[in-house]
């Protein structure tokens with residue numbers, strides 16, 4: 001396997017700790033996905049991080065189909 005350091009990979013940054021994409025080679029930890037993990041985190045969350053995910057807020061809009069149909073037909077009458 002080619003050495004990560006030989007391929008100019010930069011070691012992972014502190015925020016990468018816990019990520020499944022970290023591989024260890026010769027005592028250094030590298031990211032399998034990015035050559036420069038620091039740059040990934042400079043822009044915010046690393047989008048490939050397996051340990052840190054942005055909160056996904058799912059807002060469910062509950063619609064009662066019957067009421068919606070009634071509303072629709074009522075507005076047509078006006």
Ligand code: SF4
Pocket residue numbers: 012013015016019020021022030031032033034036037038040046047048049050
């Ligand atoms: S995927 Fe992102 S968080 Fe994980 S090791 Fe690579 S740069 Fe770090």
